[in-house]
Amino acid sequence: MKTKVTEVGEFIRQQRERSAISLRKLADRAGISNPYLSQIERGLRKPSARILKAIAAGLSISAETLYERAGLLDGAAHPEVMEAIANDNTLTERQKQALAEIYKSFVEAPGEE
Amino acid sequence: MKTKVTEVGEFIRQQRERSAISLRKLADRAGISNPYLSQIERGLRKPSARILKAIAAGLSISAETLYERAGLLDGAAHPEVMEAIANDNTLTERQKQALAEIYKSFVEAPGEE
DNA sequence: ACAGAGTGCTAGCAATTGCTAGCACCCGTG
DNA sequence: CACGGGTGCTAGCAATTGCTAGCACTCTGT
Numbered sequence: 001m002k003t004k005v006t007e008v009g010e011f012i013r014q015q016r017e018r019s020a021i022s023l024r025k026l027a028d029r030a031g032i033s034n035p036y037l038s039q040i041e042r043g044l045r046k047p048s049a050r051i052l053k054a055i056a057a058g059l060s061i062s063a064e065t066l067y068e069r070a071g072l073l074d075g076a077a078h079p080e081v082m083e084a085i086a087n088d089n090t091l092t093e094r095q096k097q098a099l100a101e102i103y104k105s106f107v108e109a110p111g112e113e
Numbered sequence: 114m115k116t117k118v119t120e121v122g123e124f125i126r127q128q129r130e131r132s133a134i135s136l137r138k139l140a141d142r143a144g145i146s147n148p149y150l151s152q153i154e155r156g157l158r159k160p161s162a163r164i165l166k167a168i169a170a171g172l173s174i175s176a177e178t179l180y181e182r183a184g185l186l187d188g189a190a191h192p193e194v195m196e197a198i199a200n201d202n203t204l205t206e207r208q209k210q211a212l213a214e215i216y217k218s219f220v221e222a223p224g225e226e
Numbered sequence: 227a228c229a230g231a232g233t234g235c236t237a238g239c240a241a242t243t244g245c246t247a248g249c250a251c252c253c254g255t256g
Numbered sequence: 257c258a259c260g261g262g263t264g265c266t267a268g269c270a271a272t273t274g275c276t277a278g279c280a281c282t283c284t285g286t
Contacts (some may be wrong), residue, residue, distance in 0.1 A: 032245090046242085135234090227286090228285105240275080252264105254260095
């Protein structure tokens, strides 16, 4: 199931407001100009991946999330978390279990914030 | 850290030659102009993510790979788990970060055992 | 030898990105 | 009231992207 439709800028604004941070402050953190961030949030400009990455860092979210939102990555064809963990040979069994436990606790306790 | 390595254009050229396909043909497949692809391969231009994605499709490789090479994504030593986490809609951003942190700490701290 | 198709590259341009400077507005404090 | 300091936004520009047109070179085949 894809969380599409939301424009990148719109999503960025949501995330920013959810963090109760001003536009200028986020622009500062991301190292970009505040007018430009403003235009991005309103969908007037299509930022480059470099800028998206900086914004993601400023928002403390993953760049992948923004890229996907921007249509720069298709979220399809990605393995599920549990499956990926199980298939990762660099993890010990104990680590796999620990990760799985944590993941499950997150999923089963929604609305967390 | 890490992920220094080869320039993205250099990598593209390697992949293209490994496929024994001409520059023009790849440009055609990717739907971009051949002079521009030429400049990208020689490192004269920094292509946008949109173009990188198209090239990746033309080369039948994942966009993530190119993004990573271009410095648009970091980490990715173990993309499966990280991507699965990033694309899991049931997790909040905070939870995603937490899981990613834990996973990374596991992977980057070997010698366990 | 010439024509033709294939290769990669240079030149020059329209459109877009991302910037600085500055406007209009809303607060709180003297 | 006036003065900062905060918010988001508009205007205008330099730099960059990504394009079309065309050059120089190498192979084929006739």
